[in-house]
Amino acid sequence: MQAIENDGERLRWTTQAAPDGPGDRQVRLRVAWAGVNRADLMQRAGHYPPPPGASGILGLEVSGIVTEAGPGVEGLGVGDRVCALLEGGGYAEEVVVDERQVLPLPEGIGLREAAALPEVFATAWLNLFMEGGLAAGERVLLHAGASGVGTAAIQLCRAFGHPCFVTAGSQAKLEACRSLGAEAGWNRHDGSFVEAVKTWGGADVILDPVGASYLADNQRVLNADGRLLLIGLMGGRKAELDLGRMLMKRQRLIGSTLRARPPEAKGAILAALREHVWPRLASGQLRPLVDRSWPVDQAEAAQAHVQDDANIGKVLLSVSGET
The missing domain is CATH 3.40.50.720 (NAD(P)-binding Rossmann-like Domain)
Known part of the structure; x- marks a missing residue:
């Protein structure tokens, strides 16, 4: 697969090994859009390492399509349009993530806007x-x-x-x-x-x-x-x-930090979002706010925009560009 490589100086869109799995209760997603967060900038600078066992690729949230479901997965199936909260790995064509960290898109919300929701x-x-x-x-x-x-x-x-x-x-x-x-x-x-x-x-x-x-x-x-x-x-x-x-x-x-919490803890947070927030997104009472987006191979420009504190709302990277 293609993914962003952080060599300590530049962010380059290169060929890398696809993630293993999916294992028990995990799904593989084809990434459509990835969110950019300040935590990504901190990780790039060497100040926020991923939790043990997590992908070293930048990116803590994505939207995409389920392409494979591992054993024990009950609530998701191939073809489902979803968004996900990650420990890392979002600046890539594929991610593997625990199903408890995945939510279906709110009614009326497309893949681009959905990438601005999870984190x-x-x-x-x-x-x-x-x-x-x-x-x-x-x-x-x-x-x-x-x-x-x-x-x-x-x-x-x-x-x-x-x-x-x-x-x-x-x-x-x-x-x-x-x-x-x-x-x-x-x-x-x-x-x-x-x-x-x-x-x-x-x-x-x-x-x-x-x-x-x-x-x-x-x-x-x-x-x-x-x-x-x-x-x-x-x-x-x-x-x-x-x-x-x-x-x-x-x-x-x-x-309070979110990234290092285990899947069951993240799952409890996302379950609360599904109950209390997702209906309000569907009704229009709440809305994702996207500032700007860049193609994923221009991740440096997107991160510079965030570093300059120039955004109002979320900055996104287009991976497959599906909407």
């Missing part, structure tokens, strides 16, 4: 509702609101009745976030978000891909019994934690 909606749902335990009416602060995860999280907040405040890097991004349902926002280039968020009412849950550089300000705006979900380290990995504030306000700091 961002799984991340947003996991952290807002499963790890963060959002209760009725609680308020949410979303950093990097115009990212793929951010645009998914804004829509989930709107759909489930949670006011949300976003931070983003430009007025155009803030306007896009408001159009998706954000109640208020702050341009990160204007300085600290603390006073704006406090005036808004503070946050009960914060979804933060930034890390160290935002920790102190996050604590200042987090309400009593609030939860800070750390999902990334774009702003560094070491910072001072105010334990007194954490203690007196009963704040909780929760570190």
